[in-house]
Amino acid sequence: MNMSLLVAPDMDLPFFERVEQFIDSSSPELRVLWAKPGDEFGYLPLVQHLGDVACVGAVLWDEWLAESVKKSLEKKSGIAESDLRTLFLFLAGTHDVAKATLKFVRQIEHDELGRLIVDDIAATGLPMKMSKVEEGSRHFQHGLVGELLVSDWLQKRGCPKRVANALGAVVGAHHGIATTGEARNQAARILRRYPKEWSALQQEILAGMAQVAGVEEVLPRLPEQIHADVTMRLVGLLVMADWIASNEKAFPMVASGSQAERVRSGFAAVDLTRPWAVEYQPDEGTDEFYRRAFGWPEHFGARPMQKAAFEAVSDVDGACLLIVEAPTGEGKTEAALAAGQRIAADTRAQGLLLAAPTMGTANGLFHRVAEWATRNTPEHTVTSMNLVHSRKMLSADFEKLRMGGIGTDTDGGHGAVVASQWMQGTKKAMLSDFVVATVDQVLMMALQMKHSMLRHIGLAGKVIIVDEVHAYDLYMQSYLQLALRWLARYGVSVILLSATLPKETKLALVEAYGSETQDTFPEDLSEAYPLITVVDGQGVREIEVESRPTDIEASIEIVPDGLEELRGLVEKLTEDGGCLLIISNTVRRAQDAYAEISQAFPEEVELHHSAFLASDRAFKEDRLREALGPDSRRGEGRPYRRIICATQVAEQSLDIDADALITDIAPMDLLIQRIGRMHRHERPVEDRPAALREPQVYVRGLLATDPVPVFDRGCAAVYEPAILMSTLANLSTAFRRPDDVSALVQRTYSPDFVPPAAWAETYTEVKSQLKMNQGTAELRARAFQIPEPDQADKLEGLFGRYHRGMDEKTPTGEEAGVAQVRDTDPTIEVIPVIDTEYGYRPMPTPDADCNDIELVDDDVLDRDTAFQLASSVIRLPARLTRFASDFDAVIDQLEKQTPIGWTGHFLLKGQVALRFNEGGEAELNGGRLRYTSELGLEMVGGEEHQSREQNR
Numbered sequence: 030m031n032m033s034l035l036v037a038p039d040m041d042l043p044f045f046e047r048v049e050q051f052i053d054s055s056s057p058e059l060r061v062l063w064a065k066p067g068d069e070f071g072y073l074p075l076v077q078h079l080g081d082v083a084c085v086g087a088v089l090w091d092e093w094l095a096e097s098v099k100k101s102l103e104k105k106s107g108i109a110e111s112d113l114r115t116l117f118l119f120l121a122g123t124h125d126v127a128k129a130t131l132k133f134v135r136q137i138e139h140d141e142l143g144r145l146i147v148d149d150i151a152a153t154g155l156p157m158k159m160s161k162v163e164e165g166s167r168h169f170q171h172g173l174v175g176e177l178l179v180s181d182w183l184q185k186r187g188c189p190k191r192v193a194n195a196l197g198a199v200v201g202a203h204h205g206i207a208t209t210g211e212a213r214n215q216a217a218r219i220l221r222r223y224p225k226e227w228s229a230l231q232q233e234i235l236a237g238m239a240q241v242a243g244v245e246e247v248l249p250r251l252p253e254q255i256h257a258d259v260t261m262r263l264v265g266l267l268v269m270a271d272w273i274a275s276n277e278k279a280f281p282m283v284a285s286g287s288q289a290e291r292v293r294s295g296f297a298a299v300d301l302t303r304p305w306a307v308e309y310q311p312d313e314g315t316d317e318f319y320r321r322a323f324g325w326p327e328h329f330g331a332r333p334m335q336k337a338a339f340e341a342v343s344d345v346d347g348a349c350l351l352i353v354e355a356p357t358g359e360g361k362t363e364a365a366l367a368a369g370q371r372i373a374a375d376t377r378a379q380g381l382l383l384a385a386p387t388m389g390t391a392n393g394l395f396h397r398v399a400e401w402a403t404r405n406t407p408e409h410t411v412t413s414m415n416l417v418h419s420r421k422m423l424s425a426d427f428e429k430l431r432m433g434g435i436g437t438d439t440d441g442g443h444g445a446v447v448a449s450q451w452m453q454g455t456k457k458a459m460l461s462d463f464v465v466a467t468v469d470q471v472l473m474m475a476l477q478m479k480h481s482m483l484r485h486i487g488l489a490g491k492v493i494i495v496d497e498v499h500a501y502d503l504y505m506q507s508y509l510q511l512a513l514r515w516l517a518r519y520g521v522s523v524i525l526l527s528a529t530l531p532k533e534t535k536l537a538l539v540e541a542y543g544s545e546t547q548d549t550f551p552e553d554l555s556e557a558y559p560l561i562t563v564v565d566g567q568g569v570r571e572i573e574v575e576s577r578p579t580d581i582e583a584s585i586e587i588v589p590d591g592l593e594e595l596r597g598l599v600e601k602l603t604e605d606g607g608c609l610l611i612i613s614n615t616v617r618r619a620q621d622a623y624a625e626i627s628q629a630f631p632e633e634v635e636l637h638h639s640a641f642l643a644s645d646r647a648f649k650e651d652r653l654r655e656a657l658g659p660d661s662r663r664g665e666g667r668p669y670r671r672i673i674c675a676t677q678v679a680e681q682s683l684d685i686d687a688d689a690l691i692t693d694i695a696p697m698d699l700l701i702q703r704i705g706r707m708h709r710h711e712r713p714v715e716d717r718p719a720a721l722r723e724p725q726v727y728v729r730g731l732l733a734t735d736p737v738p739v740f741d742r743g744c745a746a747v748y749e750p751a752i753l754m755s756t757l758a759n760l761s762t763a764f765r766r767p768d769d770v771s772a773l774v775q776r777t778y779s780p781d782f783v784p785p786a787a788w789a790e791t792y793t794e795v796k797s798q799l800k801m802n803q804g805t806a807e808l809r810a811r812a813f814q815i816p817e818p819d820q821a822d823k824l825e826g827l828f829g830r831y832h833r834g835m836d837e838k839t840p841t842g843e844e845a846g847v848a849q850v851r852d853t854d855p856t857i858e859v860i861p862v863i864d865t866e867y868g869y870r871p872m873p874t875p876d877a878d879c880n881d882i883e884l885v886d887d888d889v890l891d892r893d894t895a896f897q898l899a900s901s902v903i904r905l906p907a908r909l910t911r912f913a914s915d916f917d918a919v920i921d922q923l924e925k926q927t928p929i930g931w932t933g934h935f936l937l938k939g940q941v942a943l944r945f946n947e948g949g950e951a952e953l954n955g956g957r958l959r960y961t962s963e964l965g966l967e968m969v970g971g972e973e974h975q976s977r978e979q980n981r
């Protein structure tokens with residue numbers, strides 16, 4: 030199957046012909062200038078590269094860019110879409126105009142081949158002596174100089190100054206970062222005295238491309254100003270065009286044939302798919318739509334919440350925000366995909382992104398979304414899909430898609446979904462039609478980050494779904510709210526899914542998105558549950574959804590926190606067997622609980638937390654899902670007795686059904702999530718022991734309750750004591766789901782909460798600390814954020830931290846971006862190995878074939894061995910890297926321990942190793958670590974440092 034379905038037979042041939050004429054008619058001096066130095070077979074001439082990028086830009090604008098983005102650009106700029114296209118093609122064709130400078134062309138003269146190219150340039154008679162000012166200037170870079178040349182050329186032809194500067198800034202930012210005023214001023218001084226022969230070449234490029242694009246006809250119609258929300262998307266599209274045209278396999282150094290043939294063959298070599306040709310049949314009923322979209326049998330129908338979500342978007346005014354609050358098990362994911370499909374059809378978006386809180390949940394959703402995407406890709410069309418997080422290459426489902434696609438060999442009435450190889454880099458990953466990602470990938474839209482324009486153009490054409498919104502703390506909410514403001518500015522529809530949200534949090538999200546079209550907002554929001562909230566051009570409206578009948582009536586009891594008391598409670602509850610879930614707030618508490626209970630029930634206790642090797646954790650979780658999943662029955666897969674000791678990993682991604690729950694005290698919304706892992710599935714009554722047929726919840730983690738609550742130190746380090754006190758005050762002895770969900774959450778997080786009189790003094794203290802912590806978190810978040818769209822007049826404002834010297838000391842890559850949008854201690858991921866006399870062995874993992882292989886440090890690894898190693902990643906305890914000096918010392922030690930052979934394999938490049946001895950222990954920066962498949966990673970000796978990230 031031909032995946033390259035982007036370039037249509039009716040592509041803009043007249044434009045390509047004009048480009049070809051410009052290339053052929055350019056002066057001898059211009060034709061000899063280079064853009065890419067190439068090799069002994071030839072180099073890429075500058076004029077050819079400029080023509081290629083202009084042509085690629087035309088194809089991207091006409092065939093790839095979503096109609097929703099074009100309409101938004103037109104609306105926000107005040108420039109007609111056809112005129113915007115003309116401006117963009119001019120910028121694409123002149124983006125490297127400043128490669129016609131001495132500093133650029135002479136940079137290769139010290140290389141043998143480069144010297145030959147420079148000699149050819151000199152042979153044309155061009156002066157080759159560079160001024161000392163130009164030679165010594167670090168600001169005279171071709172992107173920045175090109176910005177000045179384009180802006181000046183436009184202004185001299187009547188373009189308003191602010192618009193000319195904004196369009197020039199698009200050229201200046203095409204290497205990933207906008208320029209600064211100081212740097213532009215220094216470069217401008219050099220240009221004012223530039224050799225006239227070189228200035229003539231620059232003007233030849235500008236005038237020639239202006240004629241090719243027809244830009245001078247557009248200039249009289251331009252407004253007085255263009256803001257950064259427009260130029261950010263233009264530069265994102267320009268970077269795409271530049272990168273495609275710079276692909277030597279697609280656009281060879283030596284051109285042959287016509288320009289149209291070159292472009293056609295270039296796109297044939299780049300597996301870039303068209304936008305999603307989303308289908309919606311207006312006369313189709315809601316149930317029929319769901320059955321077709323998800324392949325449901327005829328007797329299946331949409332649930333009330335799913336119907337309400339789908340019908341809520343049927344009459345929205347333009348882009349919208351849809352907030353869906355409903356209990357687990359209501360089918361929120363399907364509701365969001367269905368609503369997203371309807372929105373995409375109405376707004377002509379080019380795809381959809383689903384963001385999940387963790388890599389585990391993203392992996393779990395990927396297969397479901399891929400099946401849905403395949404079913405809803407129209408016949409004879411191809412769409413692209415990506416999984417976006419740091420460990421995606423370890424996902425079996427993604428590997429299947431990457432190697433063969435889905436639906437590529439079917440006649441089932443639908444199209445195919447593929448993983449575009451061109452879009453596999455971290456910077457290009459968001460450009461696929463369908464994306465399943467961790468939420469960081471959306472939040473990083475609000476982060477000052479190099480090449481962020483690619484993220485913006487990728488998100489701008491999609492419908493965005495964000496799952497588990499209740500799981501994001503204040504720091505992440507700050508990024509989410511800013512991202513919502515930008516998405517609203519771009520005309521992007523967003524769907525937020527949550528179990529339930531505190532009204533203050535929801536109102537902040539509503540205002541963030543709605544501020545694009547609304548001046549006033551409701552003073553209060555409904556406490557109904559389930560609830561759908563819609564924000565669009567018409568305002569804010571809430572839709573109450575029919576609630577399902579009460580499915581749990583659980584008793585709740587506060588119990589002592591001691592390990593002996595815990596063991597006694599477990600023995601009592603499981604006297605006749607049963608499956609018990611114990612959720613602790615820290616890894617240490619989970620390990621202690623496991624050690625204590627294992628003494629009473631050897632071989633019947635499991636431990637689950639984040640401090641296991643990724644492969645060990647996946648193996649244990651898969652086995653647990655099978656044992657306690659919906660299809661197991663007591664005596665037929667479901668164990669007679671099983672005690673699960675876990676951390677917060679059990680809150681979200683594990684679809685398990687326990688008979689009873691023992692949990693550490695936690696914020697109310699998270700407690701409700703934990704209760705959702707108990708009596709979760711419909712099953713025969715005999716599946717549960719008689720004593721556990723009524724749901725029971727036991728809450729621990731309190732050292733005292735009278736006269737005021739005293740929380741375990743680990744629990745208080747993970748969750749704010751003020752929220753824990755409010756949760757405790759609002760807990761009763763019984764809980765009904767879904768009846769009590771919304772009221773409990775709203776009362777817990779209400780700013781009007783009044784504690785019991787005996788708690789007043791303590792609560793005032795912890796509440797004050799909470800506000801201080803929240804203020805500090807907001808300040809930390811703001812330090813890395815881009816401005817709000819209303820405050821972003823110039824493109825350079827979106828890269829301010831790079832211009833304050835922070836880029837030299839602050840990590841700026843993908844992992845650094847993830848760290849900056851999560852309020853976590855700095856930690857490091859390592860791959861543990863067993864140190865041997867002559868090299869190392871992979872850490873033993875379940876079902877692996879490489880456990881006994883001994884490797885030498887410089888061995889070239891096969892894929893199976895590299896995969897096992899990469900699957901063994903684990904995060905170090907935060908206490909090891911709490912301070913910057915510790916972080917640097919640990920990195921230095923780990924790099925020295927890392928086998929040199931890893932640099933040659935794509936799965937291991939950039940990873941670091943930690944060597945353990947045969948006893949499973951390692952020393953690092955003065956600390957001792959121990960790893961066992963039973964307990965996971967432990968710090969041996971010393972006080973356990975509590976970290977939000979490490980404790981999950």
